[in-house]
Amino acid sequence: ALDDVPLVIENLSKSYPGGLKAVNDLSFRVERGQVLGLLGPNGAGKTTTLRMLMGLIQPTDGNIRVFGHHVYSGAPVLSRIGSFVEGAGFLPHLSGQANLELYWAATGRPADKAHLAEALEIAGLGDAVHRRVRTYSQGMRQRLAIAQAMLGLPDLLVLDEPTNGLDPPQIHQMREVLQRYAAAGRTVLVSSHLLAEVEQTCDHVVVMHHGKLVASGPVEAIVGGASEATFRVDQPTQAADVL
Numbered sequence: 001a002l003d004d005v006p007l008v009i010e011n012l013s014k015s016y017p018g019g020l021k022a023v024n025d026l027s028f029r030v031e032r033g034q035v036l037g038l039l040g041p042n043g044a045g046k047t048t049t050l051r052m053l054m055g056l057i058q059p060t061d062g063n064i065r066v067f068g069h070h071v072y073s074g075a076p077v078l079s080r081i082g083s084f085v086e087g088a089g090f091l092p093h094l095s096g097q098a099n100l101e102l103y104w105a106a107t108g109r110p111a112d113k114a115h116l117a118e119a120l121e122i123a124g125l126g127d128a129v130h131r132r133v134r135t136y137s138q139g140m141r142q143r144l145a146i147a148q149a150m151l152g153l154p155d156l157l158v159l160d161e162p163t164n165g166l167d168p169p170q171i172h173q174m175r176e177v178l179q180r181y182a183a184a185g186r187t188v189l190v191s192s193h194l195l196a197e198v199e200q201t202c203d204h205v206v207v208m209h210h211g212k213l214v215a216s217g218p219v220e221a222i223v224g225g226a227s228e229a230t231f232r233v234d235q236p237t238q239a240a241d242v243l
């Protein structure tokens with residue numbers, strides 16, 4: 001049943017004033033347990049897509065269903081989505097853990113030590129959670145922001161460019177974080193403009209260009225197969241940026 005599918009996007013479009021179609025008749029679905037990468041060069045429409053599915057902006061056309069429920073601003077099903085905000089505003093003089101506790105209290109939901117512990121554990125911050133955030137490296141801040149998105153262990157975790165600014169070993173560790181999160185039957189949707197990152201962190205991929213889907217499938221098929229060739233031929237200039 002559709003109630004069981006974390007995300008179904010059907011014929012989704014978004015036009016901005018001035019007529020630019022940032023997202024153009026996009027359809028794809030994400031199954032439970034997948035780590036799906038939304039891949040495309042800057043301006044492909046990834047952020048616009050993610051903002052629509054988080055109920056932050058309204059589609060011009062089409063449908064977004066999360067666990068069978070339509071998404072709109074204030075939709076109850078949005079509580080099943082956790083999202084990552086780059087450069088989340090942490091208080092530097094507080095510990096990582098204190099920051100997350102404060103954030104959670106501000107959402108008005110009841111404290112849940114077990115969820116907090118699991119989010120911190122998956123994010124892999126170790127003892128650093130007790131240190132002040134101002135001592136954190138960028139990679140640690142990024143992990144803390146991801147732990148924040150995981151609080152409450154949402155069924156669908158949405159991360160917009162979480163690997164921005166990370167070095168290759170940190171990107172590699174991200175794979176473990178995302179795969180561990182999804183292994184419990186949860187689902188991760190993550191955007192990136194770098195094929196190598198998606199290849200390392202995801203198991204499925206949707207490739208977007210100029211607002212349209214140009215390829216989708218298991219990572220191995222997209223990376224090595226015919227879809228990549230199609231993508232190259234269709235989009236010679238931008239393909240160089242992505243691949």
Ligand code: ATP
Pocket residue numbers: 016017020022040041042043044045046047048049193
């Ligand atoms: P990036 O990685 O740079 O964020 P993206 O794939 O996420 O790229 P979007 O941010 O969704 O792409 O942008 C898609 C297109 O829509 C771009 O051409 C962008 O300039 C345009 N756009 C985004 N937001 C707006 C807006 N509020 N008003 C008008 N145009 C916009």
